Amino acid sequence: MLRLYWKRFLSNPLAVAGALVIVALAVSGLAAPSLAPMDPLAQDLFARLKGPSAAHWFGTDELGRDVFSRMIAGLRVSLLIGFMSAFISISIGTVLGLIAGYWRGWVDAILMRVVDIVLCFPTLFLILMILAVLDKPSIYMVMAVIGLTSWAGLARMVRGEVLSMRERDFILVARGLGLSTPRIMLVHLLPNVISPVIVAATLTVGAAILTESGLSFLGLGVQPPLPSWGNILTSGKDFIHVAWWLSLFPGLAILVTVLAFNLLGEGLRDVLDPRL
Amino acid sequence: MTKTDNLAPLSVGGDLVSVQGLTVEYISGKSAFAAVREANLTIRAGETVALVGESGCGKTTLALSLIGLLPSKQSRITAGSLSFDGQDMRAASNDDWRILRGRRIAMVFQDPFAALNPVLTIGHQLGETIELDSPKDGEPPKARAAELLKMVQLDESERILRSYPHQMSGGQRQRVMIAMALARRPDLLIADEPTTALDVTIQDEIVKLLRRLQEELRMAMLFVTHNVGLVQQIAARTAVMYAGRIVEHGSSASVLSDPQHPYTQGLLKSLPTLTSRGTLPILEGQPPEPAHVPPGCAFHPRCPRRFEPCDKVDPAERPSGSSLTRCHLYPEQ
Numbered sequence: 001m002l003r004l005y006w007k008r009f010l011s012n013p014l015a016v017a018g019a020l021v022i023v024a025l026a027v028s029g030l031a032a033p034s035l036a037p038m039d040p041l042a043q044d045l046f047a048r049l050k051g052p053s054a055a056h057w058f059g060t061d062e063l064g065r066d067v068f069s070r071m072i073a074g075l076r077v078s079l080l081i082g083f084m085s086a087f088i089s090i091s092i093g094t095v096l097g098l099i100a101g102y103w104r105g106w107v108d109a110i111l112m113r114v115v116d117i118v119l120c121f122p123t124l125f126l127i128l129m130i131l132a133v134l135d136k137p138s139i140y141m142v143m144a145v146i147g148l149t150s151w152a153g154l155a156r157m158v159r160g161e162v163l164s165m166r167e168r169d170f171i172l173v174a175r176g177l178g179l180s181t182p183r184i185m186l187v188h189l190l191p192n193v194i195s196p197v198i199v200a201a202t203l204t205v206g207a208a209i210l211t212e213s214g215l216s217f218l219g220l221g222v223q224p225p226l227p228s229w230g231n232i233l234t235s236g237k238d239f240i241h242v243a244w245w246l247s248l249f250p251g252l253a254i255l256v257t258v259l260a261f262n263l264l265g266e267g268l269r270d271v272l273d274p275r276l
Numbered sequence: 277m278t279k280t281d282n283l284a285p286l287s288v289g290g291d292l293v294s295v296q297g298l299t300v301e302y303i304s305g306k307s308a309f310a311a312v313r314e315a316n317l318t319i320r321a322g323e324t325v326a327l328v329g330e331s332g333c334g335k336t337t338l339a340l341s342l343i344g345l346l347p348s349k350q351s352r353i354t355a356g357s358l359s360f361d362g363q364d365m366r367a368a369s370n371d372d373w374r375i376l377r378g379r380r381i382a383m384v385f386q387d388p389f390a391a392l393n394p395v396l397t398i399g400h401q402l403g404e405t406i407e408l409d410s411p412k413d414g415e416p417p418k419a420r421a422a423e424l425l426k427m428v429q430l431d432e433s434e435r436i437l438r439s440y441p442h443q444m445s446g447g448q449r450q451r452v453m454i455a456m457a458l459a460r461r462p463d464l465l466i467a468d469e470p471t472t473a474l475d476v477t478i479q480d481e482i483v484k485l486l487r488r489l490q491e492e493l494r495m496a497m498l499f500v501t502h503n504v505g506l507v508q509q510i511a512a513r514t515a516v517m518y519a520g521r522i523v524e525h526g527s528s529a530s531v532l533s534d535p536q537h538p539y540t541q542g543l544l545k546s547l548p549t550l551t552s553r554g555t556l557p558i559l560e561g562q563p564p565e566p567a568h569v570p571p572g573c574a575f576h577p578r579c580p581r582r583f584e585p586c587d588k589v590d591p592a593e594r595p596s597g598s599s600l601t602r603c604h605l606y607p608e609q
Contacts, residue, residue, distance in 0.1 A: 104349065169390035176343055176385075177405050177456060178378025187404070191395040 008271045015267020021260035025075060032076040036069035040227055049243045059245040061235055067245060071253060074227040078257070081143050081222075082209035088147025089208070090154060090201045097158025098185050098193075102166055112159070118152040127211065131220040142221050146208050154200050161193035195272035199265050206261030213254050229254050292464055292496050293319040293342060297356035300337050300346065302566070309567040311337040313520040314356065316593060316600075321463065324490055324497040326507040326528065328543075329517035330563050335500050336386075338517070339468050342498065343381045344373035361463070378408065382457035386469040388449035392441035398452055399437030405459045424455040428485060447478035451485070458489065464496045472502070483509055504543055508532055516540050519564050519574035521590075526599025536601040538579045573604065581605060 009015060028035055037057075044064035052059045058067035100111040130145050131137050137145070165171065166189065174184045215221030216230025224231055229250040236246030300312040312334040319325050329335045340346050341358065344365065358366045360376060385391045393401060399421060406417045406424075422433040428451040430436055441449055450470060457465060467486060471479035487510050490497045499510050507514050507528055514531045516524040516539065524537040535541045542559040561578040564570055570577055576586035585591075585604050596606035 169385055169387060170393045172345055173383075173385060173391045173453070173456075174393070175374075176345055176377055176383040178374055178376075178408060178460070179404065180374070183404075188393050188396070192393070 005271050009267060012267045012270060014263045015270070018260040018263030018267060021256060022264060025079060025257060025260070028072060029076040029079045032072050036066075036072045038066040038069045040065065040069040040073040041225055042066075049239060049246075051243070052245055058249045059243065061232070061243075061246055062239060067232065067249060070227040070232055071229065071250060074222075074229045074232055074250070075253070077139060077222055077226065077228045078209050078212055078230075078254075081139060081146070081212045081228075082205045082261075084143040085146035085150070085208040085212075086201055086204040088144065089150040089204055090197060092148070093151035093154030093200075094158050094190075094197055096151070097155040098162055098189060100155070101159040101162025102181075102185055102189065104163075108159070112156070115152045115156050118149070119156075121149075123149050124211070124214070127215065128218070128220060131215065136223055137220070139222055139226070142212060142215065146211050150204060150207070150211075154197070154204075157196055157200065158193055161196060162189055165189055165192050198272065199269040202261055202265035202268055206258040206265070209261070210254065210258050290321050291318050292321045292361055293317070293498075294359045295338075295342070295356065296358075298338070298341065298353065298358055299355040300334075300341055300351060301354050302337075302351050304350070307567070308352075309569075310354070311351075311520055311566050312341070314593075315517075315520075315522050317515055317522060317525070319464065319496050319498060321496055322494045323513065324487075324499055324511045326511035326514045327498060327500045327517060328502065328504055328507060328514060330502055332566060333517045333563060334520040334566070335502075335517050336468055339383070339466050339498060339500050342464075343377060343383050343466055344368065344370075345377075345383070378405065378457075378462070379460045380462050381464045381466065382460070382462040383466040383468065384450070384453050384457050384470045387473045388446050388453055389441075389473065391453055392449055394441055396440075397437065398439050398441070398444070402437070402452065402456055402459065405456050409460050420459075421455075424459055425452075427458070427489070428452070428455045430455070446474050447481065450474060450478075450482055454482075454485065454489070458493065461493065462495060464498065465490070466498045466500070468500045469502065470499075471506070486510065504532075504547055516543070519569050520566060521574060521602060522593075523575065523603070524599055524601045525593075526597070530598040534597050534599075536596045536599050536606065537575075537603050538581050538605070539575050542578075542580070573602070 042065065044060070047056070047060050047064040048062055050056055050060045056066050056068065058071060061067055061070070096111055100108040126149050127145050131142070134141055171184060171188060174188050179188070212221050212228065213230035213233065216228045217234050219231075219234065221230055222228035232250040233247060236243065236250065240247050295315055295317040298312060298315045299310050301308045301310050315338055317325070317338070327335045327338065337346070337351075341353065346353075353366055356366070357364065360381065365372070392398070399418075402421045402424065403417045406420050418437070421437055425433040425436060430448060430451050436444070436448070436452070444452070454470075470486065471482050474482060483506055486497065486499070499506075501507070511528050513526065514528040515522045516531065516537065518539050524531060524535065524540045531540060532544065535544055539559075542557075545557045546559060548556060559578060564574060570587070572585070572587040572589055573579070573591055576582045579586065583604065589604070591602045591604050593600050593602050594606055594608060596603070
C-alpha cells in the first residue's frame with residue numbers, strides 16, 4: 001500500500017518539487033540563526049537601502065539591516081505560524097468532524113450550525129477584528145487566531161467522510177466485539193478518513209502563511225522589529241521606486257512557499273484519492 | 277457485572293436468549309414499518325438454532341436486535357421482551373450492551389470483504405479484541421492470536437497477523453472474523469449468513485468449522501441463513517421466518533421432515549434432492565415488501581391452501597405436530 005503511494009507520488013514531478021522546496025525551507029528555518037550571515041536586527045545607518053551585492057545578497061533596508069538575514073529569520077516565523085495554525089485548525093476540524101459524524105443527532109445539528117456560522121463570516125475580517133482588539137499581538141496570538149478561524153470547512157468534510165464510513169460493516173463489527181466508542185472513533189474511523197485531512201493540512205499551511213503575510217503587511221500580524229515576510233514587504237512598499245529588492249524578494253519567497261505547499265497538497269490528493 | 281460470572285458454568289439447557297412477542301420497526305421520516313413482528317424465540321445454552329428465510333424477511337434485523345446493534349436512530353423495538361441470561365435487554369443502555377458484546381455475545385457477519393477494517397492489519401484487529409480481556413501481565417496477545425488462528429484452521433499465523441485484509445481470500449477473512457468473534461469465548465455466537473458471500477466449497481468448510489467450534493466451546497449459536505439445505509448439518513432447532521414473522525419453529529428434524537406451515541412446505545419442495553427429476557416446484561409470487569405486508573396472514577396471497585380467514589386474521593402461534601406454527605390450518609385444540 002505505502003509502496004504504491006510512494007510510486008504514485010514520485011511520478012508527479014510538481015508534487016516532488018513542492019516537497020523538496022518545503023524540506024529545504026524547513027531545514028533553513030530550523031538552522032536560521034546559524035544560516036543568516038548577519039544579525040537580522042543589527043542596523044548599519046551608513047549602508048541604508050543598498051542594492052543586492054556580494055556583502056548583502058538581497059540588499060539592505062531603510063535602517064541598513066541585511067534583507068537576506070531578515071528573510072531567513074522571517075522564514076522561521078512564517079513557517080512556525082503556518083504549521084502551528086494549521087495544526088490548531090486541523091485538530092479542531094478533525095475532532096469536531098469525527099464527533100458530529102459519529103454521534104449524529106442533536107450533537108451533529110449543533111456542531112454543523114456552528115460550522116455554518118463560522119463559514120459565513122468573512123474570515124479575514126474576523127481575524128482583523130480580533131487582532132485589532134488585541135493590540136500588539138504576539139506571534140502566538142496570531143497563530144491561535146488563524147487556527148481558530150479556519151477549521152470549519154475541514155470539520156464539515158471530515159463529518160461527511162465519517163457519515164459514509166460509519167455505516168460500513170467493519171464499524172458494526174468493532175461495536176459487536178465490544179470496543180469502546182473512543183477506540184472505534186480514533187483507531188477504526190480516523191485512519192479511514194485521514195487522506196482528505198492530510199491533503200487539507202498541507203493546503204492549510206500554505207493558506208496560513210499567506211494569511212500571516214497579509215496580516216503582517218497590514219501591521220496586525222508579526223510586530224516589528226521581529227521580522228516576517230509580510231512586514232518586510234510593508235517596509236518595502238514605501239521605497240518601491242528606489243529599492244525594488246525590498247519588495248521583490250519577500251514577495252517571491254511568499255509566492256514560492258505557498259505554491260510549494262499547494263503543489264504538494266494537490267499531489268498528495270492525487271496519490272491518496274485515486275478517484276480524482 | 278464482573279468478569280467472574282463468565283467463568284461460572286451456564287446452567288445446561290437453561291434459556292440463554294429469550295425473545296417474546298418482539299416487534300422491531302424501522303422508521304423513515306414519519307412512516308414506520310415492522311421488520312420483525314411478534315417474534316418468539318428461545319436459544320438454550322450450548323444449542324444451535326437456525327433462522328431460515330428469504331432476503332428481507334427480517335432475519336438479520338432479529339439477529340441484530342439480539343446483540344443490540346440495531347441502528348439506533350432508524351429503528352425501535354415497539355413491543356415484546358428480550359432477555360439474555362435472565363437480564364432484561366430491552367431496557368438495556370448502550371453501556372449494558374457493550375459489556376455483553378464480544379464477551380458474551382459475538383457476531384459473524386455476511387460479507388467478510390466489508391467486515392474487516394481495510395487500513396489495519398489482522399494482527400492489530402485480532403490483538404485489540406484479545407486485549408479487551410487480558411490483563412497486561414497475562415498471556416501475551418500474540419500467542420493467543422496465533423492460538424485463535426490455529427483454532428480456525430489458519431496456518432502461517434505469523435504472516436497472516438502481518439497481513440492487511442485485502443491480501444487475503446474471502447474464506448481466510450471469514451475465518452479471521454470467526455477467530456475475532458470467538459476471541460473472548462462468548463456464550464452465544466450469532467452467525468448472520470456467514471457463508472453467503474463465499475464459494476460453495478469454502479461454504480462447506482466454514483459451516484463444518486462453525487459446527488465443530490460450537491461443540492468444542494459449548495456455546496450457543498444462532499445460525500441465520502437463507503439456505504434450507506444447510507440447516508440439517510448444523511442446527512438442532514429451526515425457526516422459519518416469512519415477512520417479519522416466525523411462521524414455524526421446532527426441532528430441525530420435525531421442521532424438515534414434517535413441515536406444518538404451507539410456506540415451509542413450499543420451501544422444502546423447491547429444494548433439489550438426489551431423486552428429483554424435471555422441473556422443481558416453485559413458490560409462486562414474491563415475498564411482500566416489508567412496508568406493504570398484506571393484511572391477515574402475510575403469506576396468504578401466495579398460499580396454495582388459503583381459505584376463509586386467511587386474508588383477514590393474522591394467525592397466532594399454536595402447536596401443531598411437534599412444532600409451533602402460525603397458520604389457520606391448525607386451529608386451537
